[in-house]
Amino acid sequence: MYYPIMLDIRGRKAVVAGGGQVACRKIKALIDAGATVTVISVHGSEQLKKWSETGQIHWLRRAWKRNDAEAAFIVFAATDDREVNKQIAEQTRSSQLVNNIDRYEEGNFVLPAVFHRGRLTLAVSTGGASPLLARRIRDEAAGRLNDQTEDYLEFLFQMRQEIKRKVTRPADKTLCLRNLLDRKYREKQIREQTLHHIDTFIKESLFQ
Ligand SMILES: C[C@@]1(CC(=O)O)c2cc3[nH]c(cc4nc(cc5[nH]c(cc(n2)[C@H]1CCC(=O)O)[C@@](C)(CC(=O)O)[C@@H]5CCC(=O)O)C(CC(=O)O)=C4CCC(=O)O)c(CCC(=O)O)c3CC(=O)O
Ligand SMILES: NC(=O)C1=CN([C@@H]2O[C@H](COP(=O)(O)OP(=O)(O)OC[C@H]3O[C@@H](n4cnc5c(N)ncnc54)[C@H](O)[C@@H]3O)[C@@H](O)[C@H]2O)C=CC1
Known part of the structure; x- marks a missing residue:
């Protein structure tokens, strides 16, 4: 069974071999997550050129070389050459994260x-x-x-930060956090009022 995880890869070095359609899907997710991305590929899509021109990636226009993955935190063997992908996966250390797009068993994670x-x-x-x-x-x-999900979660985040700061007893904190999931907070207006009166919310949660 795989072990699921949410990685913070902001500023971490990601190395991607290949610049085709599949590589670009993986690269997009890396850029969105704030990784420092180096792509190694002779050919690349229009999208890859744009990312390179705007400085969102560093593109080395050449074939993969041994040691290219050396300083990487996370590696994608994403060429259309099965043998090259296999070698890349073999060249990584066991402490590195490596994804092989055509033989997932040869890497140590899947997306x-x-x-x-x-x-x-x-x-x-x-x-x-x-x-x-x-x-x-x-x-x-x-x-x-629904459309409200984003706002609702932002509300839960802000409330939780305040509750963590203001309420020290663990049992009290749990009461407040549970109360926050009441359906009424799906209403935008109620959320706004509550954010303005957090102390009242906490009191009511503890004495209801
Ligand atoms: C193991 C894994 C490794 C990894 O890539 O991480 C893997 C491996 C392979 N994919 C293959 C094929 C396709 N993959 C897609 C699409 C996606 N593939 C993604 C993930 C994964 N693909 C990982 C496991 C995911 C899981 O847990 O199930 C998604 C979810 C995420 C992403 O890529 O970001 C993304 C959808 C994203 C979205 O829609 O948003 C399509 C559809 C399409 O392209 O439209 C096809 C063609 C249809 C088909 O073949 O099923 C092949 C055969 C290659 C060949 O034989 O030529 C292999 C190789 C193998 O099986 O070893
Ligand atoms: N894991 C996944 O999600 C999926 C995986 N695949 C697999 O991905 C492979 C690639 O698919 P596409 O991106 O569509 O191919 P593509 O043909 O668009 O791109 C291949 C890329 O590999 C690069 N490349 C080839 N040899 C290289 C080398 N020695 N060093 C560096 N770069 C090299 C090329 O420059 C090119 O940019 C397919 O062969 C298929 O097996 C296909 C669909 C989904």
């Missing part, structure tokens, strides 16, 4: 199908069994979210 909305991330994986089913389940789950 899920992802949907982001504000602070919410939905990630669905079938552990390599069927990427298309992962995508479909992701789309079905995302379709059940």
Whole structure:
């Protein structure tokens, strides 16, 4: 069974071998997550050229060389050459994260199908069994979210920060945080009032 995790890769070095369609999907997610991305590929899509021109990636227009992954935190073997991808995966240290796009067993992680909305991330994986089913389940789950999800979660975040700061007893904190999930806070107006009167919310949560 895979171990799921949300990685903070801001400023971390990501190295991607390959600049085709699949590599670009992985690169987009790396850029969005704030990684420092180096791409090694002779050829590249229009999108890759744009990212390179705008400084969002560092593109080395050449074939993969041994040691290219040396300083990387995370590596993608994303060429269309199975043998090259295999070698790249073999060249990484066991402490590095490596994804092989054509033979997932040769890497040590796989990417899920992802949907982001504000602070919410939905990630669905079938552990390599069927990427298309992962995508479909992701789309079905995302379709059940409504327009308010982003604001609602931002409200929960802000309230939770304040509750953590203001309420010290763990049991009291739990009471407040549980109370926050009451359906009434799905109403925008009630959320706004509550944010303005956090002390009242805390008192009511503890004495109701
Ligand atoms: C194991 C994994 C490794 C990894 O890439 O991390 C992997 C591996 C492989 N994918 C292959 C094919 C396809 N992959 C997609 C699409 C996606 N693939 C993604 C993830 C993963 N793909 C990981 C496991 C995910 C899981 O847990 O289930 C998604 C979810 C995330 C992402 O890529 O960001 C993204 C959808 C994102 C979105 O929609 O948003 C499509 C559809 C399309 O392209 O439209 C096809 C064609 C249809 C088909 O073949 O099923 C092949 C065969 C290559 C060949 O034979 O030529 C392999 C190789 C193998 O099986 O070893
Ligand atoms: N994991 C996944 O999500 C998926 C994986 N695949 C697999 O991904 C492979 C690649 O697909 P595409 O991106 O569409 O191919 P593509 O043909 O668009 O791109 C291949 C890229 O690999 C680069 N490349 C080839 N040899 C290289 C080397 N020695 N060093 C550096 N770069 C090198 C090329 O310059 C090119 O940019 C497919 O062969 C397929 O097996 C396909 C679909 C989804």
